Every structure is written in structure tokens, then in C-alpha cells.
Amino acid sequence: MSDQKKKNLSPVKQEYQKFASEHEIKRPVFKNCIRAFLFGGLICLIGQGVQTVFIHYFDFTERTAGDPTVAVMIFLSVLLTGFGVYDRIAQFAGAGTAVPVTGFANSVASAAIEHRTEGLVLGVGGNMFKLAGSVIVFGTFSAFVIALIKTILVQWGGL
Numbered sequence: 827m828s829d830q831k832k833k834n835l836s837p838v839k840q841e842y843q844k845f846a847s848e849h850e851i852k853r854p855v856f857k858n859c860i861r862a863f864l865f866g867g868l869i870c871l872i873g874q875g876v877q878t879v880f881i882h883y884f885d886f887t888e889r890t891a892g893d894p895t896v897a898v899m900i901f902l903s904v905l906l907t908g909f910g911v912y913d914r915i916a917q918f919a920g921a922g923t924a925v926p927v928t929g930f931a932n933s934v935a936s937a938a939i940e941h942r943t944e945g946l947v948l949g950v951g952g953n954m955f956k957l958a959g960s961v962i963v964f965g966t967f968s969a970f971v972i973a974l975i976k977t978i979l980v981q982w983g984g985l
Contacts, residue, residue, distance in 0.1 A: 858920050858921075861918065861919050861920055861922060862919060862920045862921040862922035862925075863922060864919075864922065865915070865918075865919030865920075865922035865923055866919075866921070866922035866923070866925050866926060867922075868922075869899075869922070869923065869926045869928055870926060872899070872902075873895055873896075873899050873926070876895045876898050876899065877891045877892065877895040880894055880895060896927055899926070899927055899928050899931075900927060900928065900931040902928070903927075903928035903929075903931040903932050903935070904931050904932075904934075904935040906932075907931070907932045907935040907936055907939070908935065908939065912928075912932050913932075913936070916929075916932070930958065930961065933957050933958065934954050934955070934957070934958045935954075937953045937954040937955075937956065937957065937958075938950045938953070938954040940953070941953040941954070
């Protein structure tokens with residue numbers, strides 16, 4: 827809380843703020859960062875393993891193996907979310923599970939599972955894209971801006 831807001835509080839509220847801050851549980855930031863790094867890296871390692879399988883056993887190239895790899899990782903994330911495993915892993919691992927594409931798939935699947943009793947259209951369809959919709963719109967807009975910048979650089983810069 828800022829000093830200006832503390833000055834506007836009554837003495838009782840100031841005493842309570844002091845008491846609350848003394849008894850607040852300290853978060854293990856370093857430990858949480860290590861967990862997030864390790865689990866995020868583990869998810870990426872699994873994805874790399876899936877891509878290697880597509881390259882060596884299904885005759886994909888490195889360039890073409892990316893799409894089916896992402897599809898498999900999304901499928902695994904949704905499957906683990908449906909069984910309730912992904913959420914338990916996410917509680918332990920923290921942000922490491924939220925960063926890769928699997929975290930995005932988990933958020934969409936969780937919302938769909940949570941609102942399935944409200945029906946397919948208003949429940950599942952209406953709620954699963956509340957979080958995902960903004961990510962999709964921002965991603966699409968960012969891709970457009972980057973493509974526009976690249977086009978301008980190619981036309982004027984001769985890249």
C-alpha cells in the first residue's frame with residue numbers, strides 16, 4: 827500500500843495493516859522460479875521428443891514436423907486437464923506450465939469443462955473463449971503488424 831493511502835487510514839486500520847503485513851506468508855520466489863524453469867523446460871523437452879519422433883519415424887522434415895507436434899502437445903494437455911492431472915502439476919510447477927502452448931490449451935479446456943452444465947453454446951462456447959479470445963485477437967493483430975513491418979522493410983530496404 828502506498829504511503830499516501832496509509833496516511834488516509836484511521837489508526838485502527840493502520841494497526842491492522844501492520845499486523846497483516848507481519849503475519850503474511852512469505853512466498854519462496856527463488857524456489858518458484860526454479861520450479862517454473864524446470865517444468866517449463868520439461869514440457870519443451872517432451873515437445874522436442876515428439877517432434878523428433880515425427881522426423882525420424884514419419885518422414886517429416888524439421889520444418890513440417892512443427893504443426894503435428896503442437897497438435898499432439900495440445901491434445902496431451904487437454905487430455906491431462908480432463909483427467910484433472912494438469913491442474914495438480916500446475917499447482918506445483920507454477921508459471922512453468924502456463925507459458926507453453928499447453929498452458930493455453932489447459933485454460934481453454936478448463937473453462938469448457940467448468941461450464942459444460944450450462945449447455946454447449948452458452949456454457950462451453952461462450953466461456954471457453956473468454957480468456958482465449960483475447961490471446962487469439964492479440965496474436966492475430968501482432969502477426970499482422972509484424973507482417974506489415976516485414977513487407978515495408980522488404981519493399982524499401984531490399985531485404
